[in-house]
Amino acid sequence: MRKYNFSAGPSMLPLEVLERVQSQLLDYEGSGMSVMEMSHRSKPYDAINNEAEALLRELMNVPDNYDIIFVQGGASTQFEAIPLNLAHNSNCAKGDYIVSGNFSNKAFKEAQKYGDMVVVASSKDKNFSYIPTTTPDMFRKDADYVHICYNNTIFGSRYIDIPDTNGIPLVADMSSMILSQEVDVSKFGVIYAGAQKNVGPAGVTIVIVRKDLQDLANPFCPTMLKWKTQIDEKSLYNTPPCFSTYVALEVFRYLKKMGGVKAMQKINEEKAQMLYDYIDNSKLYSNPIEKKYRSLMNVPFVTTSPELDAKFVKEAGEAGLVSIKGHRLVGGMRASIYNAMPVEGVKALIDFMKKFEQENL
DSSP: OEEEOOOOSSSSOOHHHHHHHHHHSSSSSSSOTTTTTTTSSSSHHHHHHHHHHHHHHHHHHTTTTTEEEEESHHHHHHHOOOOOOOOTEEEEEEEEEEOOHHHHHHHHHHGGGGGEEEEEEEEEGTTHHHHHHHHGGGTTOOOOOEEEEEETTTTEOOSOOOOOOOOOOOOEEEETTTTTTTGGGGSSSSSEETTTTTTSSSTOOOOOOGGGGTTTTOOOOHHHHHHHHHTTTOSSSSSOOHHHHHHHHHHHHHHHHHHHHHHHHHHHHHHHHHHHHHHHHHHSOOOOOOOOGGGGEEEEESSSSHHHHHHHHHHHHHEEEOOOOOTTOOOSSSEOOOOTTHHHHHHHHHHHHHHHHHOOO
16 A cells, blocks of 8 residues: 655655556667666657656746756755856855745855855744745845745745845745746746655756856856756756656656646645644644745644654554654654645545544643
């Protein structure tokens, strides 16, 4: 029996996608080999690469003045790639950071090695339980970019209103929410996301870059961190993460079949609302995030004590609800309900929460 995996990543994949991958594992579309074995210069893989780019462009409605690349290194590698690529051909980039959680803070700390970085706003004062508000005059006029993390995987908050940067390119880490809700790509200069939450298995990272930002790299930017390197070679400068990209393609196909991002957003809103409604009306559980900023993807909650939290995690696992333990920075529990988590999985979690509450109040 398959379990409901509430992990923050790697996360569940749609069963239909897994079955399709399984059916093609030994002999991909009559090629006589697995995608894991074929050359990245072969016609079959070239078709995979091209379709993945085209389908992602379609699903996200990415304008023509943006390029999409599939790279390695995870979203964390982009923490350093961003200041190196947006330095306006100087040795020192200027970046303004909004710190709303752990990963935006990590991005800021990494970028400090490569330029003049400042934190313009932060929600650390209330343990990242909200998204800080900004106004255009808060950003340096000569900043090369403004960086945000759209959805905070650990703390469970998300942006509702995109910051007005007064024309400064906005860079967004969308790792834990990409393809879960509609986004106006044209409001961003750069979007990046690790795959292992809503796109596919770990190993491939999506980077979407506006064309006017592609030739601004620091002269000392390493070849493999320079976006233009992979843009010019259509993500094939070196051997790419072929199998991860292929599984991502199958996820894109699945999402299109399901009605695209708009349809998926409706399902995600339904799942999140069910869970938040139960938490808010229970006597045992609570969620620390200001309601306006609650994430659709990551729902942290606690009981009345760390001991009871640990008991919950143990018994939930025994009931087939796995990887629900909260991050070590927060504690408690966290239900990550990404695209592949079915409504039935959320209902099963709520049923267990009700039973646990009755037995432990």
